[in-house]
Amino acid sequence: MSVASSVLVPYASYLRVYEPLAAFPEPERSHWARYARRPRTPGAQEELRRSLADLLPTPPVPVPVHESGEAFVAHLDGAVVICPWRTRLRGWLALEELVAEGYPGPVLDAMLPPVVRAQVAADHERWLARNPDARPWIRTAVWQVPVRWFALFGDEDRQYEPGAPKEGAGAEGAGAGRAPVLRYRTTMAQARRRLARALRALRESIDDGPMTEGLIEVGRWLEEFHPRALVELDFGGLVHVVSEEWLAEERSAAELAAGLAALRAGDGEAASDAYGRLAERWRAIRDLRFAN
Numbered sequence: 001m002s003v004a005s006s007v008l009v010p011y012a013s014y015l016r017v018y019e020p021l022a023a024f025p026e027p028e029r030s031h032w033a034r035y036a037r038r039p040r041t042p043g044a045q046e047e048l049r050r051s052l053a054d055l056l057p058t059p060p061v062p063v064p065v066h067e068s069g070e071a072f073v074a075h076l077d078g079a080v081v082i083c084p085w086r087t088r089l090r091g092w093l094a095l096e097e098l099v100a101e102g103y104p105g106p107v108l109d110a111m112l113p114p115v116v117r118a119q120v121a122a123d124h125e126r127w128l129a130r131n132p133d134a135r136p137w138i139r140t141a142v143w144q145v146p147v148r149w150f151a152l153f154g155d156e157d158r159q160y161e162p163g164a165p166k167e168g169a170g171a172e173g174a175g176a177g178r179a180p181v182l183r184y185r186t187t188m189a190q191a192r193r194r195l196a197r198a199l200r201a202l203r204e205s206i207d208d209g210p211m212t213e214g215l216i217e218v219g220r221w222l223e224e225f226h227p228r229a230l231v232e233l234d235f236g237g238l239v240h241v242v243s244e245e246w247l248a249e250e251r252s253a254a255e256l257a258a259g260l261a262a263l264r265a266g267d268g269e270a271a272s273d274a275y276g277r278l279a280e281r282w283r284a285i286r287d288l289r290f291a292n
Helices: 028-036 044-053 087-100 105-111 114-130 147-152 171-176 188-205 210-222 236-240 244-249 252-264 268-290
Strands: 012-020 071-076 079-084 138-142 158-161 181-187 230-234
Touching: 012 071, 012 236, 028 071, 028 079, 071 230, 087 114, 087 138, 147 181, 147 188, 147 210, 147 230, 147 252, 147 268, 181 188, 188 210, 188 230, 188 252, 252 268
Parallel strands: none
Antiparallel strands: 012 079, 012 138, 012 230, 071 079, 158 181, 181 230
16 A cells, blocks of 8 residues: 655645735734745745754754744635744644653653753743744644544545656656645635534534544634635645555545535434544554554
């Protein structure tokens, strides 16, 4: 199932929000306006390369000393929309998640010495005191796309670009060329409407559970952003652990929508079958994390 690649990973997916320039206060708005006019802006692989470089020193630098001034840039209805990297904030949040996962003490200490973790935690606490309303524009999931994320999108939002070999390379050089891209993009208004419909269908049919709680949490996050934002689900590094055939046939958003429609129609068995297929598909991807 996996394919070789010379491209930097990790095997992570991303849920991003791109906001219009009007959503940012000055002087940040002017910064992003100038930034968006650059002939070239860095992509996801460049962001990852810079993050990994910080882990090479001894001791490692799990959280950048300064916040990144970089962003992803897209367009929505002809207008520029911006997704700031906020690498420092996301580094703090990722470290909190790492500690919360309950790694054995010796393992965690080997990855990040206690003195480093203590300093990072103190820096984060001081920063939060000055920025109590801060939130990331990017959410990350490792070795999966959380099924709840697909509730924000329809099949019509799906964008798939097959991989391509490096210019001048034959079939054997395909791994060194452009990687495939699979992503979903929709407006914030559509994402919120779909999420509300999904929550209503779940609450009217079954007791609250992990899916409902997850959708509520995502909905609270989306409410923090401009109503004319763009919402993107990017399969990111996961494209390197599955075949292009798998990617071409992937229709999780459509399948989840069909399951929710069955739930609204009172067909619990069809809804359960649809969700079961989705859960099993993504469980198989998560299990690759432990493959030899």
